[in-house]
Amino acid sequence: xxxxAACLFDLDGLLLDTEPLHSLAxxxxxxxxxxxxxxxxxxxxxxxxxxxxxxxxxxxxxxxVGAPPTVEELLAVQQPIxxxxxxxxxxxxxxxxxxxxxxxxxxxxxxxxxxSRESLALKTAxxxxxxxIELRIDGDDPDLKAGKPAPDPFLLAAERLGxxxxxxxxxxxxxxxxxxxxxxxxxVHVLVPPGLSPEERQRLYPGDWIFLESLRDLxxxxxx
Numbered sequence: 366x367x368x369x370a371a372c373l374f375d376l377d378g379l380l381l382d383t384e385p386l387h388s389l390a391x392x393x394x395x396x397x398x399x400x401x402x403x404x405x406x407x408x409x410x411x412x413x414x415x416x417x418x419x420x421x422x423x424x425x426x427x428x429x430v431g432a433p434p435t436v437e438e439l440l441a442v443q444q445p446i447x448x449x450x451x452x453x454x455x456x457x458x459x460x461x462x463x464x465x466x467x468x469x470x471x472x473x474x475x476x477x478x479x480x481s482r483e484s485l486a487l488k489t490a491x492x493x494x495x496x497x498i499e500l501r502i503d504g505d506d507p508d509l510k511a512g513k514p515a516p517d518p519f520l521l522a523a524e525r526l527g528x529x530x531x532x533x534x535x536x537x538x539x540x541x542x543x544x545x546x547x548x549x550x551x552x553v554h555v556l557v558p559p560g561l562s563p564e565e566r567q568r569l570y571p572g573d574w575i576f577l578e579s580l581r582d583l584x585x586x587x588x589x
Contacts, residue, residue, distance in 0.1 A: 370532035371473035378538035386450040394443035412539025414504040414512040459580030461494040475500040475522040514541040519549035
């Protein structure tokens, strides 16, 4: 399989094993306001920007508990929990090796994440291998009009790399991210979250995408 013009990588749950930590932070914060978040709703929060998630959780609180907090009140609870948890995140299996493979084959790379710039710095501080990715599109980018599942983050990354989205491989783990990458026209690779039944996987990831159990499953040849 020939190499792409560029690889566009999500961060959470794709390169770093942060998703269980994010889920725990949202679950504990919601509990402070009387809401129990089931796994299915936590899955809906994956891959999206912090403010989008806060608004969604507030909607659920209003529907099922009443008297919802403001965005500021919810994040004042959730953010300290997240900041305490996220530095523990380990690399996903095969992630450092995949970035080095791209570097060796001179494949351009971009990080396409919904994380804020502050959160991105917190998560990546202990992982110097992530510095192999020079271009970073974060959730605070001033040129970003909409976050995932809109295609904007991937379109912006391709534009800044000077390549066509159709010549890019996008790597995602969340349904929101996969939908965004597909809408941008990228070739989508999905690192499947563990524990999904075949029915859940088909429902959450309905696209004609390439599914990976591990990033070690991927290999490509040098571009001609």
